[in-house]
Amino acid sequence: DTAVSQTPKYLVTQMGNDKSIKCEQNLGHDTMYWYKQDSKKFLKIMFSYNNKELIINETVPNRFSPKSPDKAHLNLHINSLELGDSAVYFCASSQAYAGELFFGEGSRLTVL
Amino acid sequence: GDSVTQMEGPVTLSEEAFLTINCTYTATGYPSLFWYVQYPGEGLQLLLKATKADDKGSNKGFEATYRKETTSFHLEKGSVQVSDSAVYFCALSQGGGGNKLTFGTGTQLKVEL
Numbered sequence: 001d002t003a004v005s006q007t008p009k010y011l012v013t014q015m016g017n018d019k020s021i022k023c024e025q026n027l028g029h030d031t032m033y034w035y036k037q038d039s040k041k042f043l044k045i046m047f048s049y050n051n052k053e054l055i056i057n058e059t060v061p062n063r064f065s066p067k068s069p070d071k072a073h074l075n076l077h078i079n080s081l082e083l084g085d086s087a088v089y090f091c092a093s094s095q096a097y098a099g100e101l102f103f104g105e106g107s108r109l110t111v112l
Numbered sequence: 113g114d115s116v117t118q119m120e121g122p123v124t125l126s127e128e129a130f131l132t133i134n135c136t137y138t139a140t141g142y143p144s145l146f147w148y149v150q151y152p153g154e155g156l157q158l159l160l161k162a163t164k165a166d167d168k169g170s171n172k173g174f175e176a177t178y179r180k181e182t183t184s185f186h187l188e189k190g191s192v193q194v195s196d197s198a199v200y201f202c203a204l205s206q207g208g209g210g211n212k213l214t215f216g217t218g219t220q221l222k223v224e225l
Contacts, residue, residue: 004155041199041218043156048212056212090155100146101213103155 003027004104006091012110013081020077021107023091031055032074033092033101034066043090049074050096081111114139118202118216125192125223133187133219135176135202143204145169145178145185146213150199159187159200192223 004025013019025032033056034046048056049068063079078085088108092101119134137145144163148156160169165180174189185202202216 041150041220043201043215043218045212045214092156100158100161101156103157105153105155 002104004091004093004102006089006104006107008107009105010108010110012112014112015081015083017081018077018079019081019109020075021089021091021109022073022075023104024073025091025093025102026072027093027102029093029095029102030071031094031096032068032071033094034074034076035090035092035103037088037090037106039087047074047076078109081109083111085109086111114143114204114206114214116202116204116214116216118200118219121199121218121220123219123221125221127194127223127225128191129223131187131189131192131196131221133200133202133221135185135187135216137183137185137202137204139183139204139206139214141206142180143206145176146203146205147174147176147185147187148201148203148215150201150218152198156201192221194223194225197221197223 006023031050033048046060047066052068065077068074088106091104094101115138146161147159149159150156160171162169162178168177176187199218199220201218203213
């Protein structure tokens, strides 16, 4: 039973399209995150939600809009996709302030 | 702001060799320190952590000691295996305010027979 699951695992799309990535965790955690990993493996936080409330928003273009319908789900919607959005997007969860993050397997987005 | 610096990779070792991956950090206060591992095609997994100065984290034969005086958290293993081939990330967290992790750039380890 996967703890943090993301769908889809792979996504190939054209520039200008809109796409969504979904994330669900069954660990009972109250904090969820989106991280972006670029082609050089560098990881950078994008957003963090605690109990459905946005608490971290790290200078991400407003084409990216996270949505948390409940504390077990955090989805990422991206409008008007650009070539530079190609990356692996990781969802993660943790108990607030606990330090250990549990990551999903990642969603590889390729924009053509 | 906070930052983490790791040695450049890739690091290529023969099986049973000794491993050291250097990690230093810049942060205010007293962060918690972590090593995460990413196996090919997978997400990151916590390998070990230390929450205060002089703590030693250990797991699966890997160890790292939180050195406040040198702001370091170097990862070591006495005898690596082919199955240890992965990308290793050093990270810190200040806790509070969303528990944001700041990662280093990752170090790829390749272990050969």
